Amino acid sequence: MEGILEITGGVFMVLGAVSLLVASIGLYRMPDFYNRIQIGTKASTFGASLSIVGVALIFPGWIPKLLAMLLFILFTNPISSHIVGRTAYFTNVPLSKRTKVDRLKEMSPGHLKKVKTKD
Amino acid sequence: MKKYILLFITLMIFWLLLNSSLSLEVFVIGAGVSILISLMFCSKCDIFNEISLTPKAIYATLMFIFVFLGALIKANLSITKRVLSPSLPINPGIVKVKTKLTSKVGRMVLANAITLTPGTFTLEIDGEDFFIHWVDVKSGETEENTKEIVSSFEKYLKLMYG
Numbered sequence: 001m002e003g004i005l006e007i008t009g010g011v012f013m014v015l016g017a018v019s020l021l022v023a024s025i026g027l028y029r030m031p032d033f034y035n036r037i038q039i040g041t042k043a044s045t046f047g048a049s050l051s052i053v054g055v056a057l058i059f060p061g062w063i064p065k066l067l068a069m070l071l072f073i074l075f076t077n078p079i080s081s082h083i084v085g086r087t088a089y090f091t092n093v094p095l096s097k098r099t100k101v102d103r104l105k106e107m108s109p110g111h112l113k114k115v116k117t118k119d
Numbered sequence: 120m121k122k123y124i125l126l127f128i129t130l131m132i133f134w135l136l137l138n139s140s141l142s143l144e145v146f147v148i149g150a151g152v153s154i155l156i157s158l159m160f161c162s163k164c165d166i167f168n169e170i171s172l173t174p175k176a177i178y179a180t181l182m183f184i185f186v187f188l189g190a191l192i193k194a195n196l197s198i199t200k201r202v203l204s205p206s207l208p209i210n211p212g213i214v215k216v217k218t219k220l221t222s223k224v225g226r227m228v229l230a231n232a233i234t235l236t237p238g239t240f241t242l243e244i245d246g247e248d249f250f251i252h253w254v255d256v257k258s259g260e261t262e263e264n265t266k267e268i269v270s271s272f273e274k275y276l277k278l279m280y281g
Contacts, residue, residue, distance in 0.1 A: 017197070019199075022199050029207055030207075038240060038254055039237070042199075078232075082230070085240055100256045
């Protein structure tokens with residue numbers, strides 16, 4: 001029985017590692033900053049979570065701490081992505097030429113001023 | 120009162136997770152420190168008041184987690200396919216969507232769920248308008264995009280936070 005858990009755990013960890021590999025290839029291939037952030041969330045959600053699930057299956061005694069780690073990653077990652085992306089946009093980091101629409105640019109200039117002085 | 124209790128429970132859960140033991144002294148120390156922290160720092164955390172704890176809301180929470188995990192797996196597979204395709208089939212763009220949620224927590228959870236799903240991330244929130252950078256934009260129409268990105272999460276968040 002123990003063998004099965006270990007094998008499943010190993011499979012999960014390999015899947016997590018493959019996810020991280022795909023994410024790093026994506027970081028290299030994506031055309032601009034904003035698309036790279038998208039890949040970053042992929043790495044942390046699938047890559048890190050699958051690795052953590054794998055470790056949890058191999059060492060069941062660590063589950064409470066692993067759960068805490070997973071929760072911290074899932075709660076903090078979107079906030080940092082959002083702040084980094086938003087700062088980049090309002091400091092005029094260019095969008096790629098392939099960008100189809102930009103609905104945020106249509107906002108009035110007053111809106112941008114509000115954003116800069118907010119908190 | 121409710122906000123103090125909810126902060127206390129949250130702190131206690133994290134304390135117990137980090138300690139991973141239920142011995143008496145660990146429990147007592149954790150409870151004491153959690154009570155102290157929630158009494159000292161929770162005068163401003165009104166955000167907890169918006170969380171409802173009815174059975175319906177708890178059912179909606181569970182369903183939301185389920186739907187969210189499904190969306191996560193689907194989006195991850197689709198982005199993997201895009202990254203590995205030689206032609207890099209992406210149509211990036213920033214779209215605007217509208218949410219029907221009125222509570223602050225509901226909007227926060229929705230924005231975070233959108234950001235956590237690979238392929239979409241929230242750039243800016245302006246009242247009920249979310250500006251979302253999306254890897255696969257099909258059209259610039261607000262309504263269509265709202266339907267595609269937001270509505271599956273919104274249904275349950277509406278029940279959870281109103």
